[in-house]
Amino acid sequence: MHVDDALFSRLVGQIYQAASSHEHGDEMVRAITLEAGFACGAVHTEDRKNKVNSVHNLFTADGDLAKATPGDWQTTFNRQTHGLQELCDISEHKRLIEAGHTFCATDLAPLPALRRTQFHREYFQQLGADDFICTIVRSDDDYTIAVCFGAPANGRPLSNEQQHLMKMLAPHFQRAYEMRRRLDEQEMERNSAWQSLDSLATGIFILAENAQVLFQNVMGEEILESSTALSIHQGTLHCRYARSNRRIQTQIQAAIDASRQGADMCWAPTELEPPEAEGTRLILCAYPLRRASGRSHSRATPACMLFAHDLTQQPQLPRSHLAALFQLTPSEAAVALGVAHGLSIEDIAALQGHSVATCRTVLKRVFAKTDTGRQNELANLILSLGSHIGDRQ
Secondary structure (H helix, E strand, O other): OOHHHHHHHHHHHHHHHHHHHHHHHHHHHHHHHOOOOOOEEEEEEEEEOOOOEEEEEEEOHHHHHHHHOOOHHHHHHOOOOOOHHHHHHHHHHOOOOOOOEEEEHHHHOOOOHHHOOHHHHHHHHHHOOOEEEEEEEOOOOOOEHHHHHEEEEOOOOOOOHHHHHHHHHHHHHHHHHHHHHHHHHHHHHHHHHHHHOOOOOOOOEEEEOOEEEEEEEEHHHHHHHHOOOOOEEEEEEEEHHHHHHHHHHHHHHHHHHHHHHOOOOOOOEEOOOOHHHHOOOOEEEEEOOOOOOOOOOOOOEEEEEEEEOOOOOOOOOHHHHHHHHHHHOOOHHHHHHHHOOOOOHHHHHHHHOOHHHHHHHHHHHHHHHHOOOOHHHHHHHHHHHHEEOOOOO
């Protein structure tokens, strides 16, 4: 059976465009619905463990219904999904829920029987559709994801051409959604990496092979804002002290060269040398980043990580971080931080409104949990942690 090549190419393009960005999902469903002559379309997700159904990217070709906004229908559907579960159960019982499989409403039951289901009465027919066709793009123990389109409620079932088109598009739906899943995982990994860098009390600058700054963490931004010594000009990090700037640029270039060659490089911290009248004390250290496997010809490939630490600032370890690290209660964390700040047990007791005896008991529990035995030992431990984990909350 012949499917128009130009139509097929356009729809395949829409499918892969949707894979590249979540924002294009609505346009993909809209394009297929209109160009293939369907009444409506949507992406349906079933949480198989919890028996919860939801719908996304809903589009209806009916102008009057569209005025009511598909978002309203989508909200209603996501709030009242129990009616669809009977169809999901039938689909699973008939083993139709397999990735890559395309099936029609009549594969579940005769159309007259489906018209009597709660799902058809309360939702599907309200969108101006009757018969429907689904392509399963994901099916595992956790989720089923299907792209579904409905035929107009004109008493005629889906045409052979529509069914054939959906079967031809099925492998492209599968590949596109797998691409989207991998992109989402990579995005989550990147976000986790950036969040980890933002939690550090040391300024981090990631530089490309051309020394352009690709990223700076929160502490790096704070150092740039608070220090008159460092700045980013035309994407490149500079120090306004000529001698220090030469040393920094030499160190950065050495790290980039080591990255290109896959070689190790000794750490060589550089302390900025400001005029004696200025109190700024910054230490910078460049380190090469290993290339990922495979070749990259992009000038934006990360090649160097530059660490910047302000020696005039005493980093503070957040109470929540300290509590999480050693499983301390809020009261124990407060006492531990008081000790780290040089307060006496009497001062800590007064600040917390507890007796000295109570604070001493709490301190003993802190010693046990942190494997320390003296107040100066506990203070050194917390301050050393603070130099690595800053207060980013």
